[in-house]
Amino acid sequence: MRTITRVSEYREARNRLDGTVGFVPTMGYLHEGHLELVRWARRENNTVVVSIFVNPTQFGPGEDFERYPRDPERDLALLEKEQVDIVLYLQPGEMYPTGFNTWVEVLGITEQLEGKVRPGHFKGVTSVVAKLFNIVRPQCTYFGQKDAQQVAVIQKMVSDLNMDLKVVVVPTVREPDGLAMSSRNTYLNQGERQAALILWRSLNLARDLHSGGECGAEAIRQQMESMIGQELLAEIVYVSIADLTNLQEVDSIDKPCLVSLAVRIGRTRLIDNIVLGDQETPTIMS
Secondary structure (H helix, E strand, C coil): CEEECCHHHHHHHHCCCCCCEEEEEECCCCCHHHHHHHHHHHHHCCEEEEEECCCHHHCCCCCCCCCCCCCHHHHHHHHHHCCCCEEEECCHHHHCCCCCCCCCCCCCCCCCHHHHHCCCHHHHHHHHHHHHHHHHCCCEEEEEHHHHHHHHHHHHHHHHCCCCCEEEEECEEECCCCCECCHHHHHCCHHHHHHCHHHHHHHHHHHHHHHCCCCEHHHHHHHHHHHHHCCCCEEEEEEEEEECCCCCECCECCCCEEEEEEEEECCEEEEEEEEECCCCCCEEEC
16 A cells, blocks of 8 residues: 655556546545445455545634544554555645635535535535545545535536546445444544434434325424434434435425434534435445
């Protein structure tokens, strides 16, 4: 495995690669969810490239950029075990040099859910991912279903800008008790970790209600919010039932819909989602 810290060095290496390149962009502090993306890339490509970059432009004022967990030595050891070929470990000055002032922004689909409560977040995401795609030049890139809106935004950007690569969406990886894997789970103390299970329980409630014949989005949303409200450590940021194609809220679940939520557990903000309807996405239990 080769670790590269400069764009110019990677470009020289890229020109010598044959076959397909599979790319997994990450912010590091890797967990089983990230490694599942890497495994998919490994199975499907000749070369696997993983980037580690905590992107400052997707964090808003007062968010956790400074305390976001970092452990590069552990990350590199995990990636070497998964037989990654190249780790692109870039610093902010390399990605955003003096005078940088060009941005990629997807409109519409970014104005709901995470985009509504985190203004500017997706502008930072799409700009850094577009830069990484230009640097890495992959044929395939891998993202997790847990960040469903991010996936939709990246897919829209790739389509609108005629980027020549395939976006592969990998099912959410969960802990044995159902909690979605996240680097931010490390913020939780023991009591908060138990309380965080309310996200998965409320999503299962939505699935059960829909399986039982309930198609009213507001009725399902209210029951989810009622369940979450019983957890003293949980504070709802949003509960959404939205059209899978445009993320607009729906009144009735008569086609595939994304049921997503953001909940603050103590000081930690967690997100999760499932798809209801014909295109239900499976999950992977670790």
